[in-house]
Amino acid sequence: MTWMQYLAPLLKGAQVTVMISLASIFFGAILAFAAGIARTSSNRVLSGIAFVYVVLFRGTPLLVQLFWFYYALPLIGISFDPVTTGITVLSLLTGAFGAEVVRGALLAVPPAQLEAARALNFSKSYTLWHVSMPQAIIEMMPAFGNLAIQNLKDTALVSLISIADLTFQAQSLRNITLDSATVYTLTLVGYFMIALCLMFVMRFIEMKLRRGPAFPRSAHS
Amino acid sequence: MTSIIRFENVTKRFGALTVLDNFNFEVQRGEKVTLIGPSGSGKSTVLRILMTLEPFQEGLLEIDGISYHEPNGRGPFKASEKHLHKIRSNVGMVFQSFNLFPHMTVLRNIVEAPVAVLKMKRDEAESRATELLRMVDLYDKKDHFPSQLSGGQQQRVAIARALAMRPRVLLFDEPTSALDPQLVGEVLGVIRNLAQEHDLTMLLVTHEMRFAREVSDRVCFFDKGRIVEQGGPEQFFSNPQQPRTREFLSSFLGEQAPSRESLRRVQ
Amino acid sequence: MMYGYTWDTSTPLTFALSILPILGIGLLVTLKAAAVGYAIALVLGLVLALLCRSKSRLISWTVTGFTEFVRDTPLLVQLFFLYYVLPEFGIVLPAFMTGALALGLQYSAYTSEVYRGGIGAIPRGQWEAATALNLTRLQVYRDIVVPQMIPRIVPALGNYLISMLKETPVLSVVTVLDMLGLANMIGERTFEYLVPLSMVGLIFLPMTFICSALVYMIERALPKSGIPLR
Numbered sequence: 001m002t003w004m005q006y007l008a009p010l011l012k013g014a015q016v017t018v019m020i021s022l023a024s025i026f027f028g029a030i031l032a033f034a035a036g037i038a039r040t041s042s043n044r045v046l047s048g049i050a051f052v053y054v055v056l057f058r059g060t061p062l063l064v065q066l067f068w069f070y071y072a073l074p075l076i077g078i079s080f081d082p083v084t085t086g087i088t089v090l091s092l093l094t095g096a097f098g099a100e101v102v103r104g105a106l107l108a109v110p111p112a113q114l115e116a117a118r119a120l121n122f123s124k125s126y127t128l129w130h131v132s133m134p135q136a137i138i139e140m141m142p143a144f145g146n147l148a149i150q151n152l153k154d155t156a157l158v159s160l161i162s163i164a165d166l167t168f169q170a171q172s173l174r175n176i177t178l179d180s181a182t183v184y185t186l187t188l189v190g191y192f193m194i195a196l197c198l199m200f201v202m203r204f205i206e207m208k209l210r211r212g213p214a215f216p217r218s219a220h221s
Numbered sequence: 222m223t224s225i226i227r228f229e230n231v232t233k234r235f236g237a238l239t240v241l242d243n244f245n246f247e248v249q250r251g252e253k254v255t256l257i258g259p260s261g262s263g264k265s266t267v268l269r270i271l272m273t274l275e276p277f278q279e280g281l282l283e284i285d286g287i288s289y290h291e292p293n294g295r296g297p298f299k300a301s302e303k304h305l306h307k308i309r310s311n312v313g314m315v316f317q318s319f320n321l322f323p324h325m326t327v328l329r330n331i332v333e334a335p336v337a338v339l340k341m342k343r344d345e346a347e348s349r350a351t352e353l354l355r356m357v358d359l360y361d362k363k364d365h366f367p368s369q370l371s372g373g374q375q376q377r378v379a380i381a382r383a384l385a386m387r388p389r390v391l392l393f394d395e396p397t398s399a400l401d402p403q404l405v406g407e408v409l410g411v412i413r414n415l416a417q418e419h420d421l422t423m424l425l426v427t428h429e430m431r432f433a434r435e436v437s438d439r440v441c442f443f444d445k446g447r448i449v450e451q452g453g454p455e456q457f458f459s460n461p462q463q464p465r466t467r468e469f470l471s472s473f474l475g476e477q478a479p480s481r482e483s484l485r486r487v488q
Numbered sequence: 489m490m491y492g493y494t495w496d497t498s499t500p501l502t503f504a505l506s507i508l509p510i511l512g513i514g515l516l517v518t519l520k521a522a523a524v525g526y527a528i529a530l531v532l533g534l535v536l537a538l539l540c541r542s543k544s545r546l547i548s549w550t551v552t553g554f555t556e557f558v559r560d561t562p563l564l565v566q567l568f569f570l571y572y573v574l575p576e577f578g579i580v581l582p583a584f585m586t587g588a589l590a591l592g593l594q595y596s597a598y599t600s601e602v603y604r605g606g607i608g609a610i611p612r613g614q615w616e617a618a619t620a621l622n623l624t625r626l627q628v629y630r631d632i633v634v635p636q637m638i639p640r641i642v643p644a645l646g647n648y649l650i651s652m653l654k655e656t657p658v659l660s661v662v663t664v665l666d667m668l669g670l671a672n673m674i675g676e677r678t679f680e681y682l683v684p685l686s687m688v689g690l691i692f693l694p695m696t697f698i699c700s701a702l703v704y705m706i707e708r709a710l711p712k713s714g715i716p717l718r
Contacts, residue, residue, distance in 0.1 A: 119274070126337055130337070
């Protein structure tokens with residue numbers, strides 16, 4: 001086998017990696033907004049639940065979470081297929097980190113803006129969605145970009161619960177060919193290229209959001 | 222005339238600091254009142270309490286016959302959103318730092334609240350906004366964003382935004398303090414025109430003494446959470462009774478000796 | 489039985505308590521790996537950051553590309569790379585050292601970014617003033633740059649230590665018997681994964697929580713304008 005022949009299985013794995021990464025970024029973003037908003041809520045129960053969720057998933061290693069969902073949960077009768085498990089755990093992890101980004105950005109909206117909204121008699125939820133969120137979401141983008149890359153890298157761990165992602169394919173190839181240097185170099189380059197695409201997409205979204213004269217500040221200011 | 226605002230023995234504390242101490246104050250319907258005094262004297266706090274931005278600890282406060290306390294006796298800041306909503310529908314506020322929404326165009330800034338809160342139809346709200354923008358002479362900027370306007374222009378939009386909600390009481394919290402000196406005039410011009418409106422009650426916190434004298438029906442001098450002296454502008458500025466008032470006014474006019482004559486001459 | 493300790497699977501609680509000493513041994517391995525990895529990350533990151541400021545375009549671009557590459561690729565694959573490829577070049581390290589090296593390499597990409605940000609945040613005027621005073625390069629870094637940099641970089645570096653701590657369980661994949669490795673082994677022998685895995689999570693939680701609180705306290709305690717020199 002030459003390195004050209006490695007490409008087919010690696011590409012197959014890369015597809016799985018991209019699929020899992022995109023799915024868990026998507027669900028993670030939903031969780032991030034839900035938990036981030038709940039964290040800033042004045043409802044104690046809601047913010048309490050969100051706090052526990054964030055602390056649990058930020059405070060424990062991803063690999064422990066993965067194994068826990070994969071090996072431990074079936075012992076008490078809850079089991080999913082590996083791909084569902086992988087996407088669920090990665091979404092929960094990304095959501096927990098994202099929740100802190102959302103919360104931080106919401107808290108960074110100048111209090112004067114909230115006072116103006118109050119003086120105009122906006123309801124709390126109207127203020128959140130029409131005053132705070134449009135301003136906060138732009139501030140979240142750089143951090144979300146980093147989280148997306150982190151998520152992509154984290155997907156490599158799903159190979160350990162038998163999902164045939166890029167890392168898993170690399171492992172199988174190595175075991176067959178024993179050509180470690182080539183296989184892993186190609187794999188790393190593969191991840192790097194996916195990461196570059198992901199970064200490009202995130203920058204593009206940020207640029208779209210930042211477009212127009214409303215926010216003349218440059219990115220990352 | 223009937224009073225539209227009534228403070229009765231209102232006490233407001235920030236922690237150990239008492240900002241308003243058994244404060245009593247009434248404003249008549251349509252009256253234009255200027256609040257002056259050194260910073261930290263509590264004048265802005267009066268406006269912020271009226272706008273429900275700050276709670277107070279003791280006393281009674283009524284606006285247009287509605288108590289800030291809910292009938293069931295709970296304090297105003299444990300009052301339901303519904304009750305606060307009712308109070309705020311009478312009051313508008315213009316802030317020192319304008320506080321326009323940066324992500325909305327000028328027109329949208331003005332239209333947003335009438336549509337979202339008053340449930341006005343959008344085209345109706347827009348024609349009203351157009352009218353207001355003409356009034357503040359900024360119709361040509363309606364599609365600009367706040368960051369593209371000068372401070373004076375932003376403040377004029379903020380005044381239009383507050384007026385779009387048709388408040389009975391309009392509060393101005395140092396509306397020109399954040400502006401470059403050459404931009405102060407255009408904002409004062411707009412406020413001066415508003416002061417002609419008969420049934421709009423205005424409370425104005427400002428350091429523009431000449432302007433206060435010109436537009437107000439009554440001037441109140443605040444010091445340490447109390448009104449030390451108040452009266453009609455002519456009498457207040459030309460013949461202040463209290464030494465503390467004289468001292469304050471003279472410091473403002475850059476005079477060494479706080480004599481009544483020198484005050485009169487400068488004005 | 490493991491390391492001379494036996495487990496008692498009669499109830500989840502007795503099971504959890506009986507494997508605690510075993511996991512304790514794993515915890516030491518986890519902490520050691522994080523410590524060695526972090527030391528590598530701090531030093532290697534500094535070297536990368538300084539090389540990045542090199543006047544030679546070739547060096548600075550190569551180093552920038554390298555750190556970007558390391559930062560955007562998974563630790564697990566880098567670990568496999570080191571674990572399987574280094575021996576082909578005659579470098580045979582124990583699994584623990586390979587693991588610590590992989591951790592250090594990955595996080596050096598992060599720390600170099602922190603150092604660069606810290607140096608970059610020193611206002612231009614400070615460099616110019618130092619030049620005007622005719623200070624040597626060493627004096628500039630020792631007396632001007634580093635004291636002002638510390639309040640900026642210490643919190644970020646601390647947070648990366650916490651992240652790294654949470655990534656050490658990956659080392660169990662290359663046979664390092666850290667906490668997770670031992671928990672998995674107990675699971676294999678007892679067919680009872682829930683308790684050992686939960687225990688690992690429960691041990692990590694207070695560790696990361698306390699470390700975060702510490703970083704926060706240090707951040708608050710550091711003078712914003714820099715370490716005072718008298």
